[in-house]
Amino acid sequence: MIRRALLAAAATLALAVPAAAEDFVIVNATVVTGDGSEPIPDGVVIVAGNRVTYAGPRSGVSSFETDLVMDAQGKWVTPGLVATMTSLGLSDVSAVSESNDSRPGKSRWGAALDVSPAINPASQHILVHRGAGITRAATVTSPSGSIFGGQGAIIDLGADAQPVTKARAFQIVALGERGARISGGSRAATFVELAEALREAVAYANGRWDAESAILPRADAEALGAVVNGKQPLYVGVERASDIRAVLGLKREMPKLDLVLLGASEGWLAAREIAAAGVPVIADGLDDLPGSFEELAATQSNVGRMVKAGVKVAINANAMENPRNLNQYAGNLVALTRIPGADGLSWGQAFATISSIPAQISGLGAKGGQLAPGAVADVVIWDGDPLEVGSVPTDVYIDGVKQPLESHQTRLRDRYKDLDESDQPKAYDW
Template identity: 65%
Template sequence: MRRALTIAASLLALASAAPATAQDVAITNATVATGDGSEPVEGATVIVRGGKIVAAGTGIAVPAGMQVLDGSDTWVTPGIFATVTSLGLWDVGAVSESNDTRAGDSPFSAALDVAPVVNPSSQHILVHRSAGITRAATVTLPASSIFGGQGAMIDLGADPNAVTRPRAFQVVALGEYGGRLAGGSRAATHTLLRNALREAGSYGDDARIPGRSTRGEIRTGDDMPIDPRMTGRDTDRADDVLLTRFDAAALVPVLRGEQPLYVYVERASDIRSTLALTREFPNLDLVLVGASEGWLVASEIAAANVPVIADGLDDLPQNFEELGSTQSNIGRMVKAGVRVAINAAAMENPRNLNQYAGNLVALTRIPGADGLSWGQAFAAISSVPAAISGMGGKAGVLAPGATGDLVIWDGDPLEVGSVPVKVFIDGIEQPLDSHQSRLRERYRDLDLSDLPKAYDW
C-alpha cells in the first residue's frame, strides 16, 4: 500500500481553516470511490461547494478561482455511515452514571428517545470521526422490555448539534434476546409484540396530534399525552393494557409505517416469523438487524424487499440461534438481491467497519465462499446504510447534491493499515484529535518531562 507522504504539504492550505464554515475545494489526481457500488477510479476529481458535492469523477473541469488540492497517492471516498451504534450515549462503559445505552429500570420502553441525551463531545464520537465515520444511527438497547426505544440519526461534526433527525426508527428484540426480556420464551416475545402493536392501533388515529383526543387523555404542546390517571381523571382505556400511554403513542408511527422498525433477529425461522408480521400489520416498515442465518432465507427476504443490517464478522455460532453463521452470509444475501449494510458486531466500536468490508472483498478469493466486490463492500458501509436510514442519495455517496461528507485516506480505505488524513462533514474540515491521539503524542518520545505530575520523584 502506498503511503501519502506528500499529503501534508498538499493540504497545508486547509490546515488552519476554521471548521465553522463550509469550504469550496477541488481535490484532483486522486483515486476516487463514489460509494454507489462502482469500482474506484484513478486520476479523478471531487468538487465540493457550499457544503455539497458538485461533481466526482474523471474529466471534470475545476471552476476558476477554487482552491485545488493535489490528491496524488491518496484515496477520496464519501464518509462512512455507521448503523445501530451507541455513539454519543456513553463515556465509560463500566461507570453506569456515564452510560445511557440501557434503561433497564425505566417504566418506559418504546417511548425512550435518545435525541436529548446524545453528547457531541463524547470521546467516542471524536475517535470515530478520526476513523472516517461521518454519520451514524444511534440508539439504546432493549432492556426493560423487548422495545429499545427511538433511535436518532447523528453526524459526527465538531459542533453542538449532533442530532440531524430524532425519532428516526424504533428497535425491538426478537429471538433469544427478546425471549429473555419477554419472559423466557420466543412465544412470549411474539405475543408481547403483537399486543403492543394492537394497543398502538387502539390508541387512536389522533394519538400524536396536539390538543386532539377522543379517549379522554389530556395533551400538551409537545404532542405527547399525559395519563389521565396522573391527573385524577377517568379513562376508558382497558385495565389490562401492558403499555404506558407514552409507549403506545410512540408505536403509532411504527404501526402506520411512518417510522421503520429495526428488528434484532438471527435465526432463519425467526426471520420468517418477522417477515410474516406484515400479513397482520401491512404497513410495517421492517429492517432486519443481525440476521446471522439470513443467507438461508435470502430469497424470502429479497422477495419481501426488506433491508438487512448484518454483522460483518459472523463466522462461528455464539449460540443456538446462530448455528448457520458464515462469513459468506452477507455475500450470499447480496447475490440473492437483498439490500445489506454491514454492521459492527459491537455497537460501541463501529470504527472497524472498513476492515469488515475489506474482509468481504478478500473472501471473494476463497473457493466456495461468497464475498463482495470492492465497490459493493464500500457501498455496504456508505450509500446502503444511508439509504436504509432514509438518507438515500444525500449521504454516503459522492454525487451531485449529496452532503459534503468525504474522507481523504492515505491509501486504500479497505486495507487495515490505511487511515484518514482529512475528514469533511457538510463541507467543513473536521479536527481529528481525541483523547487517544493526545495520549499517543504525549508518550511517543518517552520524554520523562511529559509524564503527569504524579510521576515526579
C-alpha cells in the same frame, strides 16, 4: 474590566457560530463514489458550499471555479462512512454505569424512549469515530427492560453542539434469544408481547385504547403509532432463520410496517424470502462461528449470499459502542471473494455496505453516503485503500466543513510516543 468582558463574550459568540463550508477541489485522487461502483483512478472531487458538484474522472471536467485546489497525490477520497446501530454519544466509560445511558434496564418505558436528548456531542466516542472517517450514524439505546429499545436518532459527527439531524428516526425491538430473556424466557412470550403491543398501538391511533386493560404505558402506545402507520421504521433484532421468517410473516399481516432486520446471522438461509419481501438487512460484519444457539448456521458468506439473492445489506460493526472498524469488516468481505467456495463482495459492493446502503436505510436520501452531484459534502481523504487494515483518514469534511481529528486518544498518543526513560515520572524509578 468592561473591555475584557466584551472580548470574552465575543470569543464565546465566535465559538458558537458554526464554521462555514468551503469551496474546494481535490485532484489526482483515487475517487470512490460509494454507490457500488469501483474506484476511479486519477479522479476529481469538486465541492461548492456544503454540496458535491462533481465526482469522477479528470477527463470529465475542464476547469475549476475555485482557487483552493488540493493535490491528493494518489490518496483515496471517499464519502463519509455511515454507521448504523451505534451508541455513539451515550456513554463516556461504558463500564461505569453513571456515565452510560445506553441501557435503560430499569425504565418503566420502552418504545417511548427518545435517545436524542441524551446524546452528548462532546463524547470522546464521537471524536474518536469522526477521526476514523465516520460522518453520520444512527444511535439508539439497547433493549433491556423492555423488548423495545426506543426511538433512535440520526446524528452527524461534526464538531458542533447540535449533532442530531433527525430525532425519532426509527424504533428498535429485540426478538430471538434476547427478546425471549426480556419477555419471560420464551420466544412464544416475545411474539405475543410484540403482537399485543402493535395491536394496542393501532387501538391508540384509532382512539380505542383502554388504559385500564392495556399492557403498554400510554407513552409507549403513542410512540408505536408511527410504527404501525409505516411512518417510522421498525428495526427488528433477529438471528435465526425461523425467527426471520416469522418476522416476514408479520409484514404480510401488517403491510404498512417498514421493517429492517438486524443481525440476521442465518439470513442466507432465508435470503430469497427476505429479498421478495423487500426488507433491508443490517447484518453483523463477519460471523465466522456461532456465538449462540440462534446462530448455529452462521457463516462468513452470509452477507455475500444475501446480496447475491437481491437483499439490500448494510453491515454493522458487531459492537454498538465501537463501529470504527467498519471499513475493516467491509475489507474482509472483499477478501472472501478469493477463498474457494466462499461468497464475498466486490470492492465497490463492500464499500457501499458502509456508505450509501446504510444511508438509504437510515433515511438520508438517495444520494446519502455518496460522492455525487447534489450530495451533501461529507468527504474523507485516506492515506491508502480504506478497506485495507492500517489505512487512516488524513482529512474529514462534514457538510463541507473541515473537521478536527483530535481526541483524547490522539493526545495521549502524541504525548507519550516519543518519551524515553528520562521523561518518566519519578514514581516509575522503582
